[in-house]
Amino acid sequence: MRVSIIGLGGIGTSIGLAYQHAELGDLVLGYDVDSEAVWGALALGAIDQPVDSADACADADLIIVATPPQAVPELFRRLAPRLCPETVVTDVVSVKLPVLEWAHASLRHPNRFVGGHPIAGTEQHGYRSARADLFQGAQWVITPTPETDADAVERVERLIRTVRAVPVRMDAAQHDREFALLSFMPHCLAFSLTMLHAENPTLLSGGGSWRSATRVAQSNPELWTELFWLNREATAEWLDALTERLQAISDALRMEDRARLRALLPLARKPS
Amino acid sequence: MRVSIIGLGGIGTSIGLAYQHAELGDLVLGYDVDSEAVWGALALGAIDQPVDSADACADADLIIVATPPQAVPELFRRLAPRLCPETVVTDVVSVKLPVLEWAHASLRHPNRFVGGHPIAGTEQHGYRSARADLFQGAQWVITPTPETDADAVERVERLIRTVRAVPVRMDAAQHDREFALLSFMPHCLAFSLTMLHAENPTLLSGGGSWRSATRVAQSNPELWTELFWLNREATAEWLDALTERLQAISDALRMEDRARLRALLPLARKPS
Numbered sequence: 001m002r003v004s005i006i007g008l009g010g011i012g013t014s015i016g017l018a019y020q021h022a023e024l025g026d027l028v029l030g031y032d033v034d035s036e037a038v039w040g041a042l043a044l045g046a047i048d049q050p051v052d053s054a055d056a057c058a059d060a061d062l063i064i065v066a067t068p069p070q071a072v073p074e075l076f077r078r079l080a081p082r083l084c085p086e087t088v089v090t091d092v093v094s095v096k097l098p099v100l101e102w103a104h105a106s107l108r109h110p111n112r113f114v115g116g117h118p119i120a121g122t123e124q125h126g127y128r129s130a131r132a133d134l135f136q137g138a139q140w141v142i143t144p145t146p147e148t149d150a151d152a153v154e155r156v157e158r159l160i161r162t163v164r165a166v167p168v169r170m171d172a173a174q175h176d177r178e179f180a181l182l183s184f185m186p187h188c189l190a191f192s193l194t195m196l197h198a199e200n201p202t203l204l205s206g207g208g209s210w211r212s213a214t215r216v217a218q219s220n221p222e223l224w225t226e227l228f229w230l231n232r233e234a235t236a237e238w239l240d241a242l243t244e245r246l247q248a249i250s251d252a253l254r255m256e257d258r259a260r261l262r263a264l265l266p267l268a269r270k271p272s
Numbered sequence: 273m274r275v276s277i278i279g280l281g282g283i284g285t286s287i288g289l290a291y292q293h294a295e296l297g298d299l300v301l302g303y304d305v306d307s308e309a310v311w312g313a314l315a316l317g318a319i320d321q322p323v324d325s326a327d328a329c330a331d332a333d334l335i336i337v338a339t340p341p342q343a344v345p346e347l348f349r350r351l352a353p354r355l356c357p358e359t360v361v362t363d364v365v366s367v368k369l370p371v372l373e374w375a376h377a378s379l380r381h382p383n384r385f386v387g388g389h390p391i392a393g394t395e396q397h398g399y400r401s402a403r404a405d406l407f408q409g410a411q412w413v414i415t416p417t418p419e420t421d422a423d424a425v426e427r428v429e430r431l432i433r434t435v436r437a438v439p440v441r442m443d444a445a446q447h448d449r450e451f452a453l454l455s456f457m458p459h460c461l462a463f464s465l466t467m468l469h470a471e472n473p474t475l476l477s478g479g480g481s482w483r484s485a486t487r488v489a490q491s492n493p494e495l496w497t498e499l500f501w502l503n504r505e506a507t508a509e510w511l512d513a514l515t516e517r518l519q520a521i522s523d524a525l526r527m528e529d530r531a532r533l534r535a536l537l538p539l540a541r542k543p544s
Contacts, residue, residue: 175476196510207391207392243519
């Protein structure tokens, strides 16, 4: 099998490393707009063969699009006329509905597209941050539709298992809603806390709780602007639900209503 | 020197362990309302000698009050008539202004009281979670007032250095304001995210960002109700500042104003 990875950042290169680790004998091609990333991924052994354009990946059995989300629509448009009818395309973007829409808008065989999202990754980035064990035991969502070809889904599930992750089939809209809570809220809060602190410098350093809460503020703000934007409805809904809770706590404190404050915090410590 | 630790939870027992580690030859007495904690701390070597009431600690050179905050006012009242004039009292409560007020209200020699707060600790609790290295390199705030005796401050700073922490003299109000941002906000957010998730269960599990953001939700909600309450003004102010930021992000998303969204996120990734 020929597998092409387009986009050799932390995720794309980790997919390559994990795939090679399985020693299936498949050929792994790789492309990135940044040639340093291509040679880096090759040196790490994440890819077998560099290719010099995204087009040159079009005849693979499986194409993994691991570029930043904003590059995906144009990439789909460029690939579309060159894709073999049997080629399966998947992606790793953290928002699934828009990618599904782009696939349907551009690809000639959208039933060969299977949206994917590995729930793994860190605030690090670039091929240097790649790890062969990044997906070990991680959930990897795929969002096939009723029209998606069964063998295309199987091909992507084979990839997921090969890199030691666990495939989870899910509706794209449900994924986007859940992930906006589980990951977008922590990122939004980390960014906001960090900016609030930058405007209000403290003599004290933050302890463990501060470091945990702000760790992912190191993530790329351009990427996250794009992700919040692409998943704006769910993100806004969770933000509203969260601000309502925080405002209720603030109100209880300002009204000196201790019983109400207590009711807004967890019932009891979970057994550890 | 005779040092008494009243309250043998994670912090009190860790102070004992770290103090004993320094092998100064001082006598460390310990008391807790829970006799299991007393015997546990003794077995760990955190204290040299258990005492059977808080009163019996009153003739120590240094008393470290490490009980939950809500126990402090009554403890001060009980200790007050029995304290030797030279005895120095300190505490470890995460909110400093109220403890200062309690000391002034109850203690006969409030100039022998030095408020303290080690910026250390975890979501764990109880003497079993104690660690001799808990304070290693940590900031330990003390909040002497202009009236506090210089030798009392020195005695507490000696304790702090003995357990390998770094004393930081600070105004109590400034401490309370800063700590409400650095620790109360992360706790408030962790509790709120956890409760929001409990009401909206997801098929997906949270990844690294979720685990970081919610780690301290394991903390004791009764303790945190008390801390938020005691520091309600600063807590409400930071909550308002934070909700304003989150609401602005939500508004930008709902109004589909991408430039505004971008402006609400950090300018650029910090160099790693």
